[in-house]
Amino acid sequence: MRQSKLFLKTQREAPRDETAANAQLLIRANFIHKLMAGVYSFLPLGFKVKEKIIRIIREEMDKLGAEMIMPALHPKSVWEPTGRWKALSKVMYQFKDQTGREMGLGPTHEEVIAEIAKHVITSYQDLPIAVYQIQTKFRSEERPKSGLLRGREFTMKDLYSFHADDVSLEEFYDRVKESYQTVFKRCHLKSYVTEASGGDFSKYSHEFMVESPAGEDEILLCRLCGWAQNKEIAEGKAGGRCPKCGKGVLEKVSSIEVGNIFKLGTRFSEPVGLVFKDSRGATHQVIMASYGIGVERLIGTIVEEHHDERGIIWPESVAPARVHLLLIGEAAPALIKFTDRVYDDLVKAGVEVLYDDREGVSPGEKFADADLIGLPWRAVVSTKTVAADKVELKRRAETETTLVKPKEINAVIK
Amino acid sequence: MRQSKLFLKTQREAPRDETAANAQLLIRANFIHKLMAGVYSFLPLGFKVKEKIIRIIREEMDKLGAEMIMPALHPKSVWEPTGRWKALSKVMYQFKDQTGREMGLGPTHEEVIAEIAKHVITSYQDLPIAVYQIQTKFRSEERPKSGLLRGREFTMKDLYSFHADDVSLEEFYDRVKESYQTVFKRCHLKSYVTEASGGDFSKYSHEFMVESPAGEDEILLCRLCGWAQNKEIAEGKAGGRCPKCGKGVLEKVSSIEVGNIFKLGTRFSEPVGLVFKDSRGATHQVIMASYGIGVERLIGTIVEEHHDERGIIWPESVAPARVHLLLIGEAAPALIKFTDRVYDDLVKAGVEVLYDDREGVSPGEKFADADLIGLPWRAVVSTKTVAADKVELKRRAETETTLVKPKEINAVIK
Numbered sequence: 110m111r112q113s114k115l116f117l118k119t120q121r122e123a124p125r126d127e128t129a130a131n132a133q134l135l136i137r138a139n140f141i142h143k144l145m146a147g148v149y150s151f152l153p154l155g156f157k158v159k160e161k162i163i164r165i166i167r168e169e170m171d172k173l174g175a176e177m178i179m180p181a182l183h184p185k186s187v188w189e190p191t192g193r194w195k196a197l198s199k200v201m202y203q204f205k206d207q208t209g210r211e212m213g214l215g216p217t218h219e220e221v222i223a224e225i226a227k228h229v230i231t232s233y234q235d236l237p238i239a240v241y242q243i244q245t246k247f248r249s250e251e252r253p254k255s256g257l258l259r260g261r262e263f264t265m266k267d268l269y270s271f272h273a274d275d276v277s278l279e280e281f282y283d284r285v286k287e288s289y290q291t292v293f294k295r296c297h298l299k300s301y302v303t304e305a306s307g308g309d310f311s312k313y314s315h316e317f318m319v320e321s322p323a324g325e326d327e328i329l330l331c332r333l334c335g336w337a338q339n340k341e342i343a344e345g346k347a348g349g350r351c352p353k354c355g356k357g358v359l360e361k362v363s364s365i366e367v368g369n370i371f372k373l374g375t376r377f378s379e380p381v382g383l384v385f386k387d388s389r390g391a392t393h394q395v396i397m398a399s400y401g402i403g404v405e406r407l408i409g410t411i412v413e414e415h416h417d418e419r420g421i422i423w424p425e426s427v428a429p430a431r432v433h434l435l436l437i438g439e440a441a442p443a444l445i446k447f448t449d450r451v452y453d454d455l456v457k458a459g460v461e462v463l464y465d466d467r468e469g470v471s472p473g474e475k476f477a478d479a480d481l482i483g484l485p486w487r488a489v490v491s492t493k494t495v496a497a498d499k500v501e502l503k504r505r506a507e508t509e510t511t512l513v514k515p516k517e518i519n520a521v522i523k
Numbered sequence: 524m525r526q527s528k529l530f531l532k533t534q535r536e537a538p539r540d541e542t543a544a545n546a547q548l549l550i551r552a553n554f555i556h557k558l559m560a561g562v563y564s565f566l567p568l569g570f571k572v573k574e575k576i577i578r579i580i581r582e583e584m585d586k587l588g589a590e591m592i593m594p595a596l597h598p599k600s601v602w603e604p605t606g607r608w609k610a611l612s613k614v615m616y617q618f619k620d621q622t623g624r625e626m627g628l629g630p631t632h633e634e635v636i637a638e639i640a641k642h643v644i645t646s647y648q649d650l651p652i653a654v655y656q657i658q659t660k661f662r663s664e665e666r667p668k669s670g671l672l673r674g675r676e677f678t679m680k681d682l683y684s685f686h687a688d689d690v691s692l693e694e695f696y697d698r699v700k701e702s703y704q705t706v707f708k709r710c711h712l713k714s715y716v717t718e719a720s721g722g723d724f725s726k727y728s729h730e731f732m733v734e735s736p737a738g739e740d741e742i743l744l745c746r747l748c749g750w751a752q753n754k755e756i757a758e759g760k761a762g763g764r765c766p767k768c769g770k771g772v773l774e775k776v777s778s779i780e781v782g783n784i785f786k787l788g789t790r791f792s793e794p795v796g797l798v799f800k801d802s803r804g805a806t807h808q809v810i811m812a813s814y815g816i817g818v819e820r821l822i823g824t825i826v827e828e829h830h831d832e833r834g835i836i837w838p839e840s841v842a843p844a845r846v847h848l849l850l851i852g853e854a855a856p857a858l859i860k861f862t863d864r865v866y867d868d869l870v871k872a873g874v875e876v877l878y879d880d881r882e883g884v885s886p887g888e889k890f891a892d893a894d895l896i897g898l899p900w901r902a903v904v905s906t907k908t909v910a911a912d913k914v915e916l917k918r919r920a921e922t923e924t925t926l927v928k929p930k931e932i933n934a935v936i937k
Contacts, residue, residue: 110589113648114588114589114652116588116589116591116640116643116652116654117643118642118643118645118649120642139642139643142639142642144593144594144596144597144598144601144635144638145596145597145598148594148596148597148598149594150591150592150593150594150635150639151591151592151593152591152639152643153589153590153591153654155591156589156590156591156592159592174528174530175524175528175529175530175567175570176567176570177530177564177565177566177567177569177570178564178565178570178573179558179564179565180558180562180563180564180676181595181659181661181676182558182559182562182616182661182675182676183558183559183562184558184559184562187558199621202596202618202620202626204616204618204619205618206616206663207613207663207665212616214628221558221564224558225556225564225566226530228532228534228553228556229530229531229532229553229566231532234527234882234883235532238528238530240530240567245595245659247595247596249620249621251621251622261596262594262595262596468648469648
């Protein structure tokens with residue numbers, strides 16, 4: 110990617126009403142653009158990060174079920190049998206179209222997937238089964254102020270599973286729990302599986318919490334055994350003994366919820382009429398569960414966890430590119446030729462490179478932009494390095510630089 | 524993909540109010556599910572087709588600009604400077620949120636991209652530049668009845684280009700025109716570049732039309748030289764001479780608009796205040812153009828063009844898988860073992876296979892489903908073929924079958 114063609118211009122300042130570090134950095138680095146509170150565009154570099162995260166999620170979810178996609182625009186009728194047209198009226202955008210038809214924008218999809226499942230599931234032989242989507246959700250938030258951590262419009266991965274009995278549900282639920290931990294680990298986030306309110310059909314649901322001062326949630330955490338519980342349902346208290354290991358002392362910790370998993374039982378299959386026939390022909394309600402990961406929130410959390418005063422420090426797995434190649438100093442033909450070749454060779458070798466080929470931009474500005482944008486590696490070409498037929502290589506998070514021949518870059522960054 | 528795990532069940536009938544062939548076939552084959560008129564879910568097989576088409580579009584668009592993504596939820600304020608909050612009030616879903624804030628769902632993104640471009644484009648050195656997105660659009664349609672050809676919610680690829688002068692615009696516009704023809708060709712559609720109404724800034728815009736009785740548009744077409752014009756602006760008439768080649772006779776032809784490209788001039792940059800400085804420091808308005816392809820409409824058109832009375836006939840490039848592997852007859856262990864091995868070997872060889880591994884389904888039903896689903900190749904394993912250590916291979920569109928050894932499948936379908 111040539112920076113001059115990337116629809117990219119770093120900003121000196123983020124909008125004044127943007128107080129969250131994740132949004133400030135992502136706006137200044139021009140990964141995102143704010144259209145209104147809680148609603149952002151993803152510019153090319155931000156789009157790349159989103160794609161990287163979606164790929165990680167997809168790779169893990171494909172092991173659990175097939176991907177599909179449901180619409181955002183829902184008729185009122187699909188929300189009525191479960192009573193949620195009313196129950197969710199504060200968070201769901203609801204409106205009438207030009208002919209007076211009542212519609213809403215889906216904040217979640219249990220009703221819709223249950224409706225579809227009625228066509229697909231009829232027999233015990235169809236169970237268990239699971240499907241997921243990565244899709245745009247809408248939630249009306251009065252005054253969102255946490256940047257990507259809480260949006261009015263956001264991308265969500267939601268997985269739904271369908272079971273004939275609790276044994277099958279429990280087995281699958283545990284597999285998803287592990288799968289989620291893999292996703293967050295691959296995104297370089299340390300998450301705690303946290304007990305949370307379980308609704309009508311089970312004692313607990315589970316949230317995946319990342320410790321962060323930017324978090325809107327509070328959990329009780331035992332650092333000794335890793336047990337955690339959402340403060341809303343707190344059975345222990347800060348300073349008390351851990352109810353699990355009996356040894357650790359519980360701490361109250363701010364955290365960000367990056368995912369949640371929820372046993373739904375027959376909460377949705379009953380009102381919707383989602384049933385199956387067992388091997389003897391008897392009819393039962395299907396048991397369901399749903400599992401969510403917010404994609405933008407994940408990006409925001411990664412930025413909250415991985416930045417310094419100069420900018421973002423992307424983990425390799427989700428960085429929009431691995432190497433930021435900077436052409437520094439007066440753009441003399443020999444210098445351009447050398448840098449172009451380094452760029453072409455890296456691209457040919459399959460390395461993702463962002464090439465700062467801009468002319469008339471000072472070295473100081475280019476270095477500051479590279480720090481702000483935060484790719485894992487920086488490769489600098491200047492008159493000095495070219496004289497030695499080398500580039501100056503360093504990690505974003507370190508200060509130490511190495512002079513290496515272009516051909517050696519690949520070996521160093523491996 | 525094992526059919527038993529795919530959240531797939533073909534339907535005997537499509538909803539009664541669904542009159543379009545594309546929707547009837549796609550619903551019966553369980554590629555899509557209708558939530559309400561003009562609003563569909565894409566089930567796993569439909570999702571695969573959508574992904575294939577998106578990949579084709581993306582490969583061609585990446586040659587023209589960088590990918591990004593803009594939101595669907597827009598504040599009224601972004602639509603006011605251009606006067607389109609009012610002008611588009613019939614097609615845009617507009618509503619107030621719970622606090623009375625006025626919002627709309629974007630039916631297109633000229634206003635939003637121009638607003639973003641103000642941060643990115645300041646100098647002639649930033650031009651020309653282009654960006655695109657593949658994103659969900661919403662348009663209020665009173666009574667959509669053409670299946671995927673006209674949706675209330677649909678995925679659109681929209682590309683926007685920005686130029687300093689008309690020469691740059693014309694050059695890029697022609698490149699996009701070629702690129703679009705490549706996209707449609709890769710989707711196995713024959714499209715005509717058709718002159719259409721041009722708006723304030725140029726005589727014509729251009730639509731890409733596919734001849735089809737299902738089309739809602741009428742064009743005048745010269746089959747001799749390929750010249751075409753939308754009937755709405757008709758300068759010639761049916762039966763008259765072609766104004767381009769002077770030899771052919773114009774025909775009135777129903778057609779589906781699968782794409783359009785439009786020179787916008789300064790229609791949007793002026794009210795939004797999108798300007799750049801030239802090399803002497805003088806300020807000018809940026810010249811814009813926009814270019815759209817409707818993804819679902821493309822899928823619908825492909826189905827309209829490629830089906831017979833038994834079902835869909837997917838072109839290889841967009842098929843959800845290449846081979847439909849059918850296990851036919853009583854599922855004896857030896858038969859299952861053989862078919863499983865054929866499946867595993869094909870998957871290992873990188874061939875996309877849909878494996879009908881369902882038990883207790885009659886051969887007739889499996890054959891009918893395979894015809895309905897319409898993968899390019901069908902490979903049948905039965906007691907008879909296993910005895911010869913072979914599978915029976917045929918193309919969806921042909922009746923002739925060949926008995927081949929499992930190892931030879933790859934060579935035949937290449």
